[in-house]
Amino acid sequence: MNRILEKQVLNPTVTRMVVDAPLVARKAEPGQFIILRPDAEGERIPLTIAGFDREQGHVTIIFQVVGATTMKLNRMREGDFIHDFAGPLGRPTHTEGLKKVAVVGGGVGCAIAYPVTRKLFEQGTHVDAIIGFRTKDLVILEDEFAAHSTRLFRVSDDGSWGEKGLVTQALKTLLEAGETYDEVITIGPLIMMKFVCQLTREFGVKTIASMNPIMIDGTGMCGGCRLTVDGKTRFACVDGPEFDGHAIDFDEAMSRNSTYREFERHAYEETCRLFQGVQ
Amino acid sequence: MPNMTEKKYPMPSQSPDERRENFREVALGYDAETAVSEAQRCLQCRNHPCVSGCPVHIDIPAFIHRTAEGDFAAAYEVLHAASALPAVCGRVCPQESQCEGKCVRGIRGESVGIGRLERFVADWHLARGDEAADQPVPNGHSVAVVGSGPSGLTCAGELARAGCQVTIFEALHLAGGVLVYGIPEFRLPKEIVRREIQGLQAMGVKVETNVIIGRTITIDELFDEYGFEAVFIGSGAGLPRFMGIPGENLKGVYSANEFLTRINLMKAYEPNADTPVIPSAKVAVVGGGNVAMDAARCARRLGAEVTVVYRRTRAELPARQEEVEHAMEEGIRFCFLTNPLEIRGNDQGWVEAMLCQRMELGEPDASGRRRPVPVENSEEVLEADSVIMALGTSPNPLIKNTTEGLETQKWGGIVVDETTGRTSREHVYAGGDAVTGAATVILAMGAGKTAAQAILADLKAT
Secondary structure: OOEEEEEEEEEEEEEEEEEHHHHHHOOOOOOOOEEEEEEOEEEEEEEEEEEEEOOOOEEEEEEEEEOOHHHHHHHOOOOEEEEEEEEEEHHHHHHOOOOOEEEEEEEEHHHHHHHHHHHHHOOEEEEEEEEOOOOHOOOOOOOHHOOOEEEEEEEEEOOOOOOOOOHHHHHHHHHHHOOOOOOOEEOOOOHHHHHHHHHHHHHHHHHHHEEEOOOOOOOOOOOOOOOEEOOOOEEEHHOOOOOEEEEEEEHHHHHHHHHHHHHHHHHHHHHHHHHHHHH | OOOOOOOOOOOOOOHHHHOEEEEEEOOOOOHHHHHHHHHOOOOOOOOOOEEEHOOOOHHHHHHHHHHHHHHHHHHHHHHHHHHOOOOHHHHOOOOHHHHHOHHHHHHOOOOOOHHHHHHHHHHHHHHOOOOOOOOOOOOOOOOEEEOOOOHHHHHHEEEEEEOOOOEEEEEOOOOOOOHHHHOOOOOOOHHHHHHHHHHHHHHHEEEEEOOEOOOOOHHHHHHHOOOOEEEEEOOOOHHHHHHHHOOOEEEEEEEHHHHHHHHHHHOOOOOOOOEEEEEEEEEEEEEOOOHHHHHHHHHHHHHOOEEEEEOOEEEEEEEEHHHHHHHHOOEEEEEEEEEEEEEOOOOOEEEEEEEEEEEEEEEOOOOOEEEEEOOOOOOOEEEOOOEEEEEEEEOOHHHHHHHEEEEOOOOOOEOOOOOEEEEEEEEEEOOOOOHHOOOOOOHHHHHHHHHHHHHHHHHHHO
């Protein structure tokens, strides 16, 4: 059982929580994730670690309400206890020796992109952060990115915030202008990461993509999180969640991630109704 | 005079028609009268070959003798002295290749139903309710056990009984390992696992869930920071194997681990479970072990027509005999001498069929079993909207990758001295599937027990 210490609504569908989890905080590194169950009947879901404070023993998670479980989590308040909270899982992001990096984040993926951006910036790496959102109301962590990147590029689909356009366009502009990077790190919707990787392949820039497939145990047992990388089956929970973006079969990953879409929609609506009944 | 009835007393069971609609336990267990009659079939022969077939060396003739006398409490004491989990073993051990396989009554007629009697006695004990457990005298030593499956629980039980302060670390949210995520409710009710674990806790064993050794805490930290004097690794089987054929990542293809975890651990078959399992009309299960049978029978209970695809013949099926019989009774079809070549999907990325090839048995391979070889031009298409791969597992790499000096096999299994469970790291022991690769509950328990004895001896020596 882990107590929720802080809860903050970042935008209408995205929430930030600080959770008391000393064992996880001690080991957490950018790029890793946790598995949680909100209550004793709940589903196990993976969430990437958005921040941690080793001394205080706190771990920050940022999540978007997309299904029944995240809705349940979002109903919880400061002082409530999350039933199960296990981690850190997955391999940390490799940051050693990187001199110049572009971090490309989209939507709630920016929550995951932030800790690695910050770590790179604090170790003296030149970091160009490109963050994109659909519209102004959905923007999260703008100040944090601004404070922990060398240059920040803001884009939105509708032009209501920053430049109008997609993160790939902003990245392309930089690459075409002759910017070179040791690495591009991309975190966001699969379709966005797919196009980021296509672009960087053309320019020959090594790219790491952070994958978020379906998981159950998250510890290397169920195999639900498998992906095809370089023609081989790999498991996001123990081999990842980050992989060479140029080797990932994104189309397959997108198809697999849609497995439970119907079920999730149904469960989401059911849970909505349930909560409406309570209110 | 022993009871010379040639056959075992039949096990009362839910009928196949009834049970394929529910997840309740199939076998219902003997009543006291039947148990006494069955126990009287034991000849109490001088050489008791049954004991040599038991990985944890239960004094089988002694517990059967007490049962035949109707002294079930005494019978339980005999069981409990050797086995930490008798109610589990009575249900899931492959008795036909262990104790019962050696029983002299089996030469003419059927062996004594040792497994059924073990189950009866253990259940009789559990039904009496929780009594105060004997509190062992502390010996001042503390030991960490990694994983709460059969090997970890057995090791913890043995150590606790000897007075060690034992802490079990479990990665999942619930203790029990394969007993809770793998073996289905209808074969091993989870209440029984819970009760057995409670029994250990009553002896002072601590269980810490949601701790992933190798991530949350490393093996080295268990010694240096937590002060444990010895560590037993029983982290179990790991990542599921796949065949490497086209179409294995289509929607509707699951590893047996995933399918069973959704159902057993997450209770996806219950109407208000949060974890989904997608209903299928036609399921193909690839493999022939106990896990394949469990997956097939779960799929059947969720309403599917189920076909088990196995590349050898019925005689080579590695699954426990009773499970195969139960599966067949439940209407599960078996395609023997059949090997998948490709899984085909529709334009939405969902499975719709599996292309298979006929096989025939050739020369024996390294395992001594005859090697299946393809029959030319024998491809056939099996319709299926789900495919479950039950092909075994390869060890979880987390502990290996984070523990310096821990020697492993090429395929990832932890190297141990078989007679002690000692690994290449001092004070670190291992057993169960993490060492052997996928095997049985009772072999894992045997390894847990062996390691516990070595740990106790080594602790005493230091």
